[in-house]
Amino acid sequence: MSDITRHHTGQRMSQIVIHGDTIYLAGQVGTPAASVAQQTQDCLDKIDKLLAEAGSDRTRILQCTIWLADMADFAEMNAVWDAWVPEGHAPARACGEAKLATPDFRVELIVMAARG
Known part of the structure; x- marks a missing residue:
């Protein structure tokens, strides 16, 4: 049985959870109202920072779930995403629309990655 390691743990969540060779990141949001x-x-x-701390990088992302407050922002988000994902290393991905924690948040990304 693999141990579970948690980093940046608070009452509600951990920013990083590692189980075996799989890394789970909490949902990440940006600067409100930007x-x-x-x-x-x-x-x-x-x-990038959290994956590096956990012993991984963006080439090792297995899956990403993206929540947008408004699907009208899909192209704007994808322009940044597409420039960031290394060629040949696109993860499995889903993108949907949802109310986020506050109206100032427009996008949230949730990542699972492999260590190594």
Whole structure:
């Protein structure tokens, strides 16, 4: 049985959970009220940092779930996403529309990755 390791743990959630060789990141949001492009870049920057801390990187992402407050922002978010994902390393991905924690958040990304 694999141990579970948690990083940046609070009462409600951990930012990183590692089980075996799989890394689970909490949903990442950007600067409130910034553009969708800026919020997306903020999320991706946080993901890079958390993955590095967990012993991984964006080439090892297995799956990403993206929530947008408004699907009208799909193209703006994708422009930033597409520039960030290394060629040949696109993860399984889903994107949907949902109310986020506050109206100032326009995008949230949730990632699972492999260590190594």
